[in-house]
Amino acid sequence: MPDIRWIRTETPEAEQWRQLGQYRYSPNVRRYLAERGLIPAAAGIEDYVSGSIGQAEAYYNAAKVAPLDISPLLLYYGTTSLLSGAAALMRGHPLPIDNHGMAVSAPAGVTRMSDVEVVVRNTRGSGLHELAGIYGNSPHLPGQSKWTVGELLASLPDLKDDVQLCIPEATPFALRLDTVRKGSFELERILLTEFGMGEINTTLARVVGFSGAYLRPQHVADAIVLYRKINGIPISTESLSGQTVLLVGHDKGGTLNTPGQVLTVLMALFALGSVSRYNPTLWHPFVRTDATGERLLIERFLSLVIRWLPNLVLSAITHEWTRFTSQTLERPRGLETLTEDDLRSMIKETVSETRTSR
Amino acid sequence: MTVSGSDTVSKAAFALCRQVVAAGTRPRVQALLNDLHISEYGDGRHGRGGFGYYASKLGGQFAGYVALDSVRPRLNPTIGALPPITDEERALLVQAHREIVALNAACVGGLAGLQPGLSEAVDPYSGVPADTLRPAESAMPLQDVLLNEAFVRRAADAFQGSALCEGVSRVPSEIRNAFGPAKLKAVVEQLDKTIRSPDVGKHSDELTAIAFQTPHQFPPRIALTYQAALVGVRSALRILDQLVFQAFQVDRLPAVNSDNLIDIKGPSSSVAERVVLVTIQPTLEIAHPKPGEVVFLEHPHLPKSFHGLAEIVGTRYQMSRETGSLINLTLHLVDDNLNPSPLYHSLAREN
Numbered sequence: 001m002p003d004i005r006w007i008r009t010e011t012p013e014a015e016q017w018r019q020l021g022q023y024r025y026s027p028n029v030r031r032y033l034a035e036r037g038l039i040p041a042a043a044g045i046e047d048y049v050s051g052s053i054g055q056a057e058a059y060y061n062a063a064k065v066a067p068l069d070i071s072p073l074l075l076y077y078g079t080t081s082l083l084s085g086a087a088a089l090m091r092g093h094p095l096p097i098d099n100h101g102m103a104v105s106a107p108a109g110v111t112r113m114s115d116v117e118v119v120v121r122n123t124r125g126s127g128l129h130e131l132a133g134i135y136g137n138s139p140h141l142p143g144q145s146k147w148t149v150g151e152l153l154a155s156l157p158d159l160k161d162d163v164q165l166c167i168p169e170a171t172p173f174a175l176r177l178d179t180v181r182k183g184s185f186e187l188e189r190i191l192l193t194e195f196g197m198g199e200i201n202t203t204l205a206r207v208v209g210f211s212g213a214y215l216r217p218q219h220v221a222d223a224i225v226l227y228r229k230i231n232g233i234p235i236s237t238e239s240l241s242g243q244t245v246l247l248v249g250h251d252k253g254g255t256l257n258t259p260g261q262v263l264t265v266l267m268a269l270f271a272l273g274s275v276s277r278y279n280p281t282l283w284h285p286f287v288r289t290d291a292t293g294e295r296l297l298i299e300r301f302l303s304l305v306i307r308w309l310p311n312l313v314l315s316a317i318t319h320e321w322t323r324f325t326s327q328t329l330e331r332p333r334g335l336e337t338l339t340e341d342d343l344r345s346m347i348k349e350t351v352s353e354t355r356t357s358r
Numbered sequence: 359m360t361v362s363g364s365d366t367v368s369k370a371a372f373a374l375c376r377q378v379v380a381a382g383t384r385p386r387v388q389a390l391l392n393d394l395h396i397s398e399y400g401d402g403r404h405g406r407g408g409f410g411y412y413a414s415k416l417g418g419q420f421a422g423y424v425a426l427d428s429v430r431p432r433l434n435p436t437i438g439a440l441p442p443i444t445d446e447e448r449a450l451l452v453q454a455h456r457e458i459v460a461l462n463a464a465c466v467g468g469l470a471g472l473q474p475g476l477s478e479a480v481d482p483y484s485g486v487p488a489d490t491l492r493p494a495e496s497a498m499p500l501q502d503v504l505l506n507e508a509f510v511r512r513a514a515d516a517f518q519g520s521a522l523c524e525g526v527s528r529v530p531s532e533i534r535n536a537f538g539p540a541k542l543k544a545v546v547e548q549l550d551k552t553i554r555s556p557d558v559g560k561h562s563d564e565l566t567a568i569a570f571q572t573p574h575q576f577p578p579r580i581a582l583t584y585q586a587a588l589v590g591v592r593s594a595l596r597i598l599d600q601l602v603f604q605a606f607q608v609d610r611l612p613a614v615n616s617d618n619l620i621d622i623k624g625p626s627s628s629v630a631e632r633v634v635l636v637t638i639q640p641t642l643e644i645a646h647p648k649p650g651e652v653v654f655l656e657h658p659h660l661p662k663s664f665h666g667l668a669e670i671v672g673t674r675y676q677m678s679r680e681t682g683s684l685i686n687l688t689l690h691l692v693d694d695n696l697n698p699s700p701l702y703h704s705l706a707r708e709n
Contacts, residue, residue, distance in 0.1 A: 182681055185621045185637070189680075215618060215639045218682035225682035227620045227639050230659050 005320040012324035016310045017057050019322070020082075023089060024050040032317075038092030048094050052085025056310075064306060068287045068299065069276065075305055076273035079266055080127065086313045087134045095134075101126025102267065104274040105146070106282055113286060113294055114150030114167055116275055118267045128266065135262040135316065145252035152268040153297065155247065156261060157239035158304055164196060166297045172196045172203060175246045177226075177236060188214075188236070189223040190246075200224060206249045208256050209235040237261075240308035242323065262312055265305055272298065366694040368667065370516035371598050374509040375605035383502045387454060387606045390447055394423070406441035417650055419603035420455035421483050427451070457505045458602060459483070462595050464514035469526055469591070475539025476526075479546040479588050482596040505602070513598065520695045522594060525587040525706055533580050542588075550589045553630055553699045554649075554671050554690075565629045569704040579705060586702040594696035597669060600652050601696075611654045612643045614668070619657055620684065625664045625691070629704035632691040634664060640683050647673055647687060655689060667692035 009015040022028045026046040033041045042048075059078025063071045088094045105117040122129050122143035129140050150170055154163045157174035164170065172195055177188040195203055204210055204217060204224075213232040218225040228234075236244050240261060249256030259267070276283045286295065315322045338346075378384055395414075397407030409426065416422035426433075427448060430440050443451075462481065463470075470477040478484050517523060537545065572579045604611065614636055621637040634655065638644065644653065647670050655668040672688030690698040 180681060183621075184623070187681055215620065216641065218639065220682050221679045227682075229616055230619050230622065230657065231616070 003320050005318065005322050007322065007324050008326070009324050010326050012311075013307055015324055016314055016322070017060070019314055020053055020310060020317075021057070023085075023317070024054055026050070029089065032089060033092055036090075036092075042088075042093035045088060045093065049085050049089045052081045052088070056082035056085065060306060060310070063302070068295070068302075069283075071302055072269060072272035072298075073276050075302060076266075076269040079269055079305070079309060082310065082313055083131050083135065083262070083266065084127075086317050087131065089317060090134065095127075095130040096125055097127040097130050098125035099123060099127060100270060101128030101130075102270050104271050104278075106275065106279055110282070111285075112150075112292065113272065113275070113298060114148060114153070114170075116149045116271050116282075117146045118149070118152070118271045120145045120147070128263070131266065132259070132263055136260045141257055141259060141263075142252045142255065145257070147250070147252075147267060149268055149271045151250065152264050152271070153301055155250075155259070155264045156301070156304070157243055157245040157247075158241050158308075159297070159301055160194075162297050162300050166293050169197060171248075172198050173248045173250065174239070175203070175207070175248065176239075177244045177246060179244060186228070188226040188228075188244075190226065191223050203248055206251065206256055207235065207246050208249045208258050209233060210246075238321070240304060240312065242321075262309070262316075265309055268301065269305065365512075365516055367513070367516045367520050367594060367598070367696050368692075368694045370509075370513040371601050371696060374505065374513050375601050377506045377509045378504070378602060378605040379609055381504065381506070383504050384606060387450060387504065390450060391607055394441075394443070404441075406443070409441045409443065412440070414648065416486075418483055418486055419599050420451055420458060421486050423451045424455050425486050454504055454606070457503070458599050461505060461510050461513065461602070462599065464510055465517035465595060465598070466591070467514060467518045467523075469518075469523055472527065473534045473537075473542070475537075475542045476588070478539065479543045480592040480595065482592055482599060484543060485547065517594070517598075520594075522587055522590040522695055522697060522702060525702060526584070526591060529580065529584040529587070533577065533584055536581065545585055546588045546592060549585050550592055553589060553593075553701060554669075565701065565704070569629045569707070574707075583702065583705040586699075586705050590695070590697045590699065590702045593698050596650075597652060597667070597692055597696040597698060600650060600669075604652060608643075611652065611667075612647070613654045613656065614638055614644070614687070614689070615654075615656045616658070617641065618644060619659075622657065622659055625660060627700070630699055630701045632664070632700060634660070634668070634689045634691065636687050636689060638685050638687060640685055644685075647685060649673060652692070653687075653689070655691070664691055667696070669698045671698075 007015060007019070023032065029046045029049050030039075033039050033045070056078045059074050059081065063074040063078060066074055084095060084097065099121075101121055101123065103119045103121055105119055107115070107117070110116060120128060120141045120143055122140060132140050150163070150167055151173060153159050154167070154170045155173040157176055160172075160174055160176065175190050175194045177190055180187050180189060192200070200217070200219075212229070213235045214226045214228055218227075236246055237260075239245050247258045247260075249258045251257075311322060311324075391410070394406050395410035396405035398405050409423075413422040413426045416426055418425070426440070427443060433440060463477075466477060466480060469480070568579055568582060601611075618638040618641050619636060620639055623635040625632065625634040627633075636655075640646075647653070649670050649672060651670050653668055653670065654666070656665045668689035668691050670687055671690050672686075674686040676684040676686070692698045693700070
């Protein structure tokens with residue numbers, strides 16, 4: 001995984017936009033492009049990047065104070081602007097996007113937002129397809145594949161507990177890992193509760209690359225224990241908030257697909273934004289009189305997006321995991337600075353001295 | 359199945375093992391060995407796993423089973439009554455052991471005549487009391503031969519043509535005759551025990567000094583070289599016997615590879631050992647490995663020269679609710695002559 005860049009601030013949301021905001025200035029855009037060998041870039045690239053990021057920030061700020069009636073749509077527009085602008089910066093030219101690459105389907109009788117479906121359309125100029133090439137785990141998602149809002153939300157590890165409260169029958173699409181160090185190697189544990197109502201071996205079999213990365217899982221009292229294969233290819237990733245996770249693939253037409261968190265957010269926002277804009281018959285009752293608790297889940301999702309999506313994009317642009325902390329720098333004292341090698345040397349010296357004194 | 363002419367000891371051993379696996383006589387032996395390790399059947403009946411457990415602890419392949427059965431009355435006060443075996447089963451175990459003993463005798467061949475006591479010194483079963491391996495004659499008729507004579511001959515020919523046997527033959531008689539039978543057996547057994555211990559590294563400084571700092575013709579060095587050659591012969595026979603025994607139990611040698619390896623320390627070499635320390639996750643194939651068993655080691659992380667047969671010389675099991683089950687194995691790599699120690703070759707080199 002890339003290195004972590006820590007930035008000290010009391011206001012992470014504001015600070016991440018300030019960091020992104022540096023790319024609203026032409027000299028910074030030109031320098032970024034030059035450092036990555038992307039000069040000469042497309043004509044007008046500086047205005048494209050600057051305008052996209054500026055609009056994104058405006059949409060996000062508006063979404064923070066807007067009611068649920070319109071906040072998903074604002075966030076969707078803000079997210080597409082942000083992703084497109086950042087993609088243009090990283091590529092040196094705008095992506096050839098002229099449509100969403102998705103459609104929404106609300107089957108008859110649907111009352112829950114979780115059951116609304118996103119249908120992938122891999123047409124020319126598809127926004128989803130073009131952005132998948134930059135932000136997704138897979139190069140593209142199968143055309144005509146259908147993704148429910150529920151399964152998309154269940155794919156975001158930081159929403160897992162909220163999804164399980166609201167949709168207990170939901171299939172787990174994210175498995176949170178605890179890493180344990182044991183001598184010279186590490187192992188990972190997945191609590192059995194992570195699997196919900198899913199069957200353990202079936203769920204693990206749907207994690208793309210699992211058998212190449214791990215030995216056969218061991219079942220202990222309350223968890224599954226995973227030992228990594230030597231020279232195995234690491235497949236775990238980090239959630240929006242830094243939790244190590246395994247993402248479970250979605251079976252679409254016989255192939256396993258793991259869109260990744262950015263694409264998952266984009267698709268879920270598209271669904272909610274489209275329903276709010278074009279299907280008030282479904283959206284209005286949900287916003288005003290939801291009795292299932294699903295509204296809390298959607299609101300939590302939106303607040304997660306507001307906090308973390310810009311952070312993810314910033315990390316993509318800088319190729320570092322950008323993390324914000326409010327802890328102040330303290331002068332290191334004594335033991336905090338000791339490395340593992342230091343400790344080994346100290347132990348050897350002590351043992352040797354003890355032997356000599358005997 | 360073809361029988362080939364000259365080849366390495368390991369190739370001939372594998373050919374013999376493949377013959378064992380394919381033989382029509384094997385299923386009875388395999389079924390018996392499995393049954394003697396079942397503690398409780400699926401229907402709740404008690405099994406005879408106690409017998410298999412103690413026999414395995416004795417070691418020595420079929421010798422452990424035969425010896426345990428013959429001391430049954432003596433063990434009663436200590437561990438209680440051992441599960442019974444039928445006369446037919448006893449005859450089968452005795453025959454299997456005798457055929458392996460005959461295999462060893464064929465491999466040693468003409469070396470036995472070089473010196474009184476040499477046969478006993480290189481006998482892998484010399485540590486088992488002789489009277490326990492000669493059970494009373496049974497009324498049961500002899501069973502069909504378990505080890506095909508042609509493949510036994512092939513293994514014996516390869517063995518006698520190996521560098522180890524040639525090395526034993528080349529030692530001057532005055533050096534050989536310095537050891538009486540009892541002393542020869544004692545020094546060989548002691549050196550064998552030293553080399554097989556997981557911490558043989560402690561002795562490697564002395565052995566290294568002899569191998570690299572003394573002249574090739576220095577008599578004490580020649581004497582040690584002779585002992586090392588005999589230990590090599592004894593160890594190679596032990597590994598050969600273990601391979602044949604494992605061929606009766608399973609179709610393929612258990613593998614330590616990317617499907618079960620968690621960690622590797624080493625490999626490292628000294629004059630006395632080529633050793634790898636591995637941590638593995640137990641699998642169906644390697645669930646309860648024991649010292650003396652042979653595995654096949656292979657992993658891209660290891661140099662090719664460390665791929666191949668390995669003898670387990672140390673095991674440590676770890677189990678916890680937090681981290682599951684692990685097994686630490688100390689492995690000695692085995693060469694083409696089935697020798698798990700390079701000591702003879704280190705000493706026989708001319709400096």
